[in-house]
Amino acid sequence: MGALGEAARMSMPFYVAPEQFMKDKADFARKNIARGRPLVATVYAEGILICAENQSKSLHKVSEIYDRIAFAGVGRYNEFDSLRRAGVQHADVKGYQFSREDVDARSLANLYAQYMGNVFTHEMKPLEVEILVAEVGTVPSGDQLFHILYDGSVVDEDRYSVLGGEAEAIAGRLESGFDADWDLPAAIRTAAGALAGPDRTPVAADLEVAVLVRSNGRRAFRRLIDEEVGAALPATVATDSGATDSGATDSAALDTDPAGTTEPDAG
């Protein structure tokens, strides 16, 4: 009875075909994700490299979830960051209830997919994010990359993965230089070059780089500092003080607006 009253008071909505409604939501999500800066993840000899364009030093796109699992996100910062926290909480609770060995990327990726698919179908606004769940195996064949889209679809990749806008162009550039057995500097160089494209030179200060290293002990995740990244990049424009300054200004500006209420992206 209450619902009938509500409907009568509201103006009669136009009929929108379900196909159109879903398409509008997908277009909305895709458009806003493409406005953010992209990210690539690739396997290399010692594990998995994740390289993101991100000028902020404090608002991370790439993070540790568990011993051998990392998380990366592009799009709206507050949305992928709450997904990241949920992932850490889930993984830690699961490891506590069962064993550390029982925490795996596949089941976490499925949970993310279910949640994101549910939001896409049932909420007015879909999540404006794409995320990656990466797990480094004890042997190279065990490395896994799960790329999860805004509508909950999961892509399981075993070589590399590109998230965000211009994904196809970036994947093309990465593919041409790809080698599963390359060392870390070569992987960084190619990943950063693929992100930057032919017209720009990658600069360490604009990149957020982290690795899952097979031989790093229990916790495989490690962030690379600018010097390590800079050393791997072609030595045209090294990270001078000017570049560091601009990075600091950017992160300070972002700190005042961390949720990104207007801008969909952290970087």
Next chain:
Amino acid sequence: MSLPMFRPQDEPGPSFTGVLRRVGLDPFSAVAAAAGAVPFEVRHGTTIAAIRYVDGVVMVGDRRATAGSSIAHRHMEKVHPADRHSGVAIAGAAGPAMEMVRLFQLQLEHYEKVEGSPISLEGKANQLSQMVRSNLAMAMQGFVVVPLFAGFDVRRGVGRIYTYDPTGGRYEETDFHADGSGGRDARTTIKLGWRPDLSRADAIGLAVRALWQAADEDSATGGPDAVRGIYPTVATITADGFARAEEAEVAERFVTVIADEGAQR
């Protein structure tokens, strides 16, 4: 298991025990014992000690667990890394103590992952204090846990030691402390040998001597077991992090202690 998505106002923050409570796994939900119930015999851990030296802190613990007057376990680990720059040693009821260590380790790592930076050393000490206090209901039923916490304060560049009482009271020690049934004997030995400029080798030597004296006086404290090759746990915590001393090095220290003891007779 589902993905724990909390509404912003219900978000437990960086606390792992907070998350556990939200998902209905409160680790400290002790059931009150009926009036007049007698605590049953459980395994107990005994002597633990921490000594400050020039580079940081050395922590030691014997390996014996007792249940009443019998030896329940000969190679129990009582000194554990809490995270990269701190360690926790435990005395008291072994079951709740080991669970507390596990929760404490998870709490520190969970915070670090969620927040992106580790807790300060004092913050870690306070977290442990809250866990000991949460165990009060169990402590009142006889299952007391008394941890000893030590770490390297990377912000101040010094080693620091914190002791606890069963109510969660937290006290910072200046130079050294020992707890457990043989703690008093160990403390006396350390007090006589402690100097402000102890080297790593001297600090380990002193800690091992203290355990020897504790095992000499206290039946619940285990000494070095050369027959089975079981030696007390010795770990150092410095700017480089938590590191366990090799068993061979500990065994060698005991040879020195035994030689000195023999020479005095």
